[in-house]
Amino acid sequence: MSNNQFKRGELYSVINGIASTAVARRLQKNFRNAGLEITIEQWSILYHLWKEDGLSQQELCMCTFRDKASITRLIDNIERLGLVERIASKDDRRVNLVYLTDAAKPLQEATYNLANQTMNEALQGISKEEIEIVKSVFQRVYENSK
Amino acid sequence: MSNNQFKRGELYSVINGIASTAVARRLQKNFRNAGLEITIEQWSILYHLWKEDGLSQQELCMCTFRDKASITRLIDNIERLGLVERIASKDDRRVNLVYLTDAAKPLQEATYNLANQTMNEALQGISKEEIEIVKSVFQRVYENSK
DNA sequence: TTATAATAGTTGCATAACTAACTATATGTC
């Protein structure tokens, strides 16, 4: 990245996710500075498991908008860190359910706080109405493009 | 990716670039379907060279929001495709200037058309006022986070 | 019930991203 200007005139930059990438990188940096040795992609998995533990890989595909190969390897890495484990479903032997381990617990509060703080910084000076419009526009852009 | 729902309530999804990613993937698919064998990342380099040929790698870093290692390898790949060439600057021997080759010319119109079409589809049903708000918000998010 | 299709997950291959360490050239200061 670096010393750059976000060109106001260019919708290209917006759609291309320049701002999103900047926020993501900032969050990653904040994790690192706090001594949290996980990537934001790994965190996005943990985030959903903290909301509901024991999701299948397929369900994680859907709630993180990734394909199944990406989830396979993300889970591989998070499992290697000892933060989750795969447990085969009894109902359907094709399915792996992904469960948090005790080692993941201490991460929850710290990462939530950093994520909230990062988001608040990112949204400084932006009104609730503007945020609602952005959400609504991106909802439609997503529906138009998926 | 796949069969998913963009959750209206989650700013997380917006900031995380879910919609941007969907648009990017759609554009990549449209390139592929048209028989254009370049990635959208490679295209983002060509896009800036078509606007101004002979940019340095450093300048390409800035206008595509990537770091220099990423640019080195993107140019490696585009050069391997025969679409650009590096020419050492006479003024500063540290600098490589990147020039389009004749082989890149036929791609310009086709990719512009596909990009415009993809963008128009993505923005269907979204007003100019909304687009302006989104641009303005993302400008501020970027400034807050870079 | 048996053949076919669909689904969950894994693996191989290619591209791309970031960080950090490195080389080579320019600049700036004493």
Place this chain on the structure above:
DNA sequence: GACATATAGTTAGTTATGCAACTATTATAA
């Protein structure tokens, strides 16, 4: 002019992404 510093670009190592081909299991339909 000499030494320290900054800049442009490359390379190595790790993570992540997408697509396509594959295995194993389950569901459907003849």
